[in-house]
Amino acid sequence: MKPEPANRNSNPHWLRTAVIYEVYISSFLDSNGDGFGDLRGVVEKLDYLSSTLGVNTIWLTPFYKSAMMDMGYDIVDFKEVDKIFGNMESFDELISEAHLHGLKVVVDFVPNHTSDQHPWFIKSRSSRNNPKHNWYVWADAKSNGEPPNNWLSVFGGSAWEWDQTTEQYYLHSHLVEQPDLNWRNPEVKNAMLDAAKFWLERGADGLRIDSAERLMKDPEFKNNPPNPKYSSDWNIFNSQLHINDTRHQDIHKLFRELRGFLDSFQPKGSKIAIGETHAADICLWKTYYGENSDELNFPCNFALMRSKWSAQEIKEVVCLLEDSLRDEDVPNYTLGNHDSSRIASKYGFEQARIAAMLLLTLRGVPTLYYGDEIGMTDVDIPPGQKKDGLEKQSKGNGRDSCRTPMQWDSSNNAGFSRGKNPSLWLPLSKNHLKNNVEPQLRDSGSMLNLYRELLRYRKSSLLLQFGSFKVVDVTQDCFGYLRIWKNQKVLVLLNFSHQKREASLSEFGEGEKIISTYMDGVGIINLTDLILRPDEGVIIEIL
Ligand code: TEU
Numbered sequence: 001m002k003p004e005p006a007n008r009n010s011n012p013h014w015l016r017t018a019v020i021y022e023v024y025i026s027s028f029l030d031s032n033g034d035g036f037g038d039l040r041g042v043v044e045k046l047d048y049l050s051s052t053l054g055v056n057t058i059w060l061t062p063f064y065k066s067a068m069m070d071m072g073y074d075i076v077d078f079k080e081v082d083k084i085f086g087n088m089e090s091f092d093e094l095i096s097e098a099h100l101h102g103l104k105v106v107v108d109f110v111p112n113h114t115s116d117q118h119p120w121f122i123k124s125r126s127s128r129n130n131p132k133h134n135w136y137v138w139a140d141a142k143s144n145g146e147p148p149n150n151w152l153s154v155f156g157g158s159a160w161e162w163d164q165t166t167e168q169y170y171l172h173s174h175l176v177e178q179p180d181l182n183w184r185n186p187e188v189k190n191a192m193l194d195a196a197k198f199w200l201e202r203g204a205d206g207l208r209i210d211s212a213e214r215l216m217k218d219p220e221f222k223n224n225p226p227n228p229k230y231s232s233d234w235n236i237f238n239s240q241l242h243i244n245d246t247r248h249q250d251i252h253k254l255f256r257e258l259r260g261f262l263d264s265f266q267p268k269g270s271k272i273a274i275g276e277t278h279a280a281d282i283c284l285w286k287t288y289y290g291e292n293s294d295e296l297n298f299p300c301n302f303a304l305m306r307s308k309w310s311a312q313e314i315k316e317v318v319c320l321l322e323d324s325l326r327d328e329d330v331p332n333y334t335l336g337n338h339d340s341s342r343i344a345s346k347y348g349f350e351q352a353r354i355a356a357m358l359l360l361t362l363r364g365v366p367t368l369y370y371g372d373e374i375g376m377t378d379v380d381i382p383p384g385q386k387k388d389g390l391e392k393q394s395k396g397n398g399r400d401s402c403r404t405p406m407q408w409d410s411s412n413n414a415g416f417s418r419g420k421n422p423s424l425w426l427p428l429s430k431n432h433l434k435n436n437v438e439p440q441l442r443d444s445g446s447m448l449n450l451y452r453e454l455l456r457y458r459k460s461s462l463l464l465q466f467g468s469f470k471v472v473d474v475t476q477d478c479f480g481y482l483r484i485w486k487n488q489k490v491l492v493l494l495n496f497s498h499q500k501r502e503a504s505l506s507e508f509g510e511g512e513k514i515i516s517t518y519m520d521g522v523g524i525i526n527l528t529d530l531i532l533r534p535d536e537g538v539i540i541e542i543l
Helices: 039-044 045-053 086-098 117-122 186-201 251-262 283-291 311-324 345-347 349-361 390-392 437-442 447-460 462-466
Strands: 018-021 057-060 063-067 075-081 104-109 160-163 168-171 206-209 272-275 332-334 364-368 468-472 478-485 488-495 501-503 510-515 523-526 530-532 537-542
Touching: 039 045, 039 086, 045 447, 075 086, 075 186, 075 530, 086 104, 104 117, 104 186, 186 251, 206 251, 251 272, 251 283, 283 311, 311 468, 311 478, 332 349, 345 349, 349 364, 349 488, 349 537, 437 447, 447 462, 447 510, 462 478, 462 488, 488 530
Parallel strands: 018 057, 018 364, 057 104, 104 206, 206 272, 332 364
Antiparallel strands: 063 075, 160 168, 468 478, 478 488, 488 537, 501 530, 510 523, 510 537
16 A cells, blocks of 8 residues: 555544543453453443543454463454454444544554464464565574564563474564564565555554554564663563664654555544653654654653653653653543553552542643542462463563453442353452442542543633643642643642642632632632642642
8 A cells, every 4th residue: 555645634534532541352342241341241331431421532442362371462364353352333333422422442453463273373483485575573593593683572581482393483572473564575465454444444443553653663674672771670671672673764764664654544634653662762763753743643652651740750751751852742641551550559549549639630641541540559460360471481571460450339240241140251249349440429528520621621621622831839749830821821740749738839820729629629720828738639720
């Protein structure tokens, strides 16, 4: 497919005003009682997402036919729905119902690798002469039999696995069971764009591109150099600078082609690409927008997640991003996803409220993770019940704890499963009877009602959606910023400490407190004698 150059500023309005909610399908709602969440379950909760909570975009984790070693990220057929999640009819129903609810749907696109059970790989490894051999990344052993270079798997150990039949190594950036596709082979690129086209034509509004930076590796397989900053208490994966096994400069040409491919859908610019990118260096990271805004609509920004939870550090991260981006770049922030510890477990319940206010008042697109809106916590999974394949390759690093079933109500199985006595794919949190959606809806001060209020306010405010950002000095442990739109100003103050903080912001005179994370005490206040209660965040409209 011949790519068309994308226009500057071609981000659709829906993306610039999006609040994305990650639906981890396996744990959202089990509609058929097999203990596993499914697409029909998501359909049943569209009212919750669009009306009760008030988000406008959902990101669906992979629902394609999979060997389930990496919970759907190891695909066996890119154009088939896995039975465990439903069927094509349930996908079509989900798309049309979501659109009726005013929700955009972003699907996970996993282009870097397949399952080792994928027919392409079975052919690829059958012989060096098979036409599919070069669809994956293969290399000969060194003369001493060792792997061709020092590349490491994100999930532990060498990224190369010896294959007896072909007497070559294949590359797997993740699990041994997830061989990397060879994107330098045009046939692979065409086949993968064809897979993406399949779902986009069925109505998906965009792609979340998994492991996006890994698609282009050094064609000569050069070693990665050592990381001079490495300290032995870090994960061994970080002992190298990942400049040859990932984000080879050719990635930009590929991203431009992908964007051109998306722009071939009508109306032009309506289908979008979000890249899962982990480059920590912001100067490098921001290049993925494209010099001419013609690469990713946005690269995921995990800087808040990587940062220490303190007012000073979060302020630095946000200011660095604000200073680095051009007007046309869509900023984005995230604090939780299916690969990392839950917000309430990392920062505590009180600070999780600060996290909510931060995410929903910064400029750009926030991504929320299911269950964080009720303060779900990490769950200790007993050894026999662990499901994440990563656990097998790298003991103790499995990610099941943050993937447990959604806690909807106090009924059987927390309302997650319709089955009478199903064995749930992962156990529920012990706190599910007390902590779930139903009582939180009744409690005006709950975390859920805070999220709802923040989302309602954001939706009603052009200022929050489009206004500029300016940092404000407050006092120790507090991060403050103004959002400005025409002649309106809104001040956000976040107390990152468990102690009361006092500040004098006399330059602002009077303001109207619109939301407090305590969900009380709104009204006119004098900013000269400002008191922030422990762990309190406030939104104040400057009068
Ligand atoms: O993740 C990319 C990735 O390799 C890391 O986020 C990694 O999962 C994490 O650092 C380990 O704790 C994406 C998906 O989000 C993840 O769930 C998949 O396992 C991975 O790709 C492979 O498809």
